[in-house]
Amino acid sequence: MQTRIIPQRGLTLDYLMWLFTRLTGLAIIFLALTGLGMGLILGARLQMDMVAVLRWTFFPNYNHVINSNVPDVTLGWVSAFWQVMQMLVVFFAGTHAANGLRMITEDYLGRLVPRNILRGFFLLLWVAFLVLAFSVIVGSAY
Numbered sequence: 001m002q003t004r005i006i007p008q009r010g011l012t013l014d015y016l017m018w019l020f021t022r023l024t025g026l027a028i029i030f031l032a033l034t035g036l037g038m039g040l041i042l043g044a045r046l047q048m049d050m051v052a053v054l055r056w057t058f059f060p061n062y063n064h065v066i067n068s069n070v071p072d073v074t075l076g077w078v079s080a081f082w083q084v085m086q087m088l089v090v091f092f093a094g095t096h097a098a099n100g101l102r103m104i105t106e107d108y109l110g111r112l113v114p115r116n117i118l119r120g121f122f123l124l125l126w127v128a129f130l131v132l133a134f135s136v137i138v139g140s141a142y
Contacts (some may be wrong), residue, residue: 017099024096031089032057058089083137090133098126 036057039048048056101122109115 017103021096021099021103024092024099027092028089028096031085031092035085035089086137087134090137091130094126094129094133098122 036053039053039056102119105115105118105122109118
């Protein structure tokens with residue numbers, strides 16, 4: 001018979017990651033609603049189709065507006081605010097996904113060595129994803 005391990009009380013890594021997952025999920029929803037609201041305020045409701053509005057909501061990129069029917073793109077769409085919004089969405093979504101992969105790995109991989117190898121791989125994948133995404137965001141503004 002195997003003994004049951006009683007979880008520690010207080011702030012543990014598992015509790016902090018559980019809390020982080022919930023907070024980043026709320027942050028992603030808040031950022032998406034902000035992007036949708038700002039897109040509709042800036043004229044997307046009259047000059048874009050629904051696909052372009054949803055694309056703008058989840059990844060507010062200046063190039064998405066150029067490819068739509070908005071006549072004056074530089075009015076309110078090109079600003080540091082939208083770059084910060086993009087970076088926050090990418091950071092929260094990427095970190096949320098990486099934490100989900102970590103949790104799945106810990107649940108289904110019992111042995112320590114493969115689990116640590118996969119954790120390292122997911123960490124490298126997360127860093128590479130964020131570096132690539134941030135470089136695309138900063139590079140697409142000019």
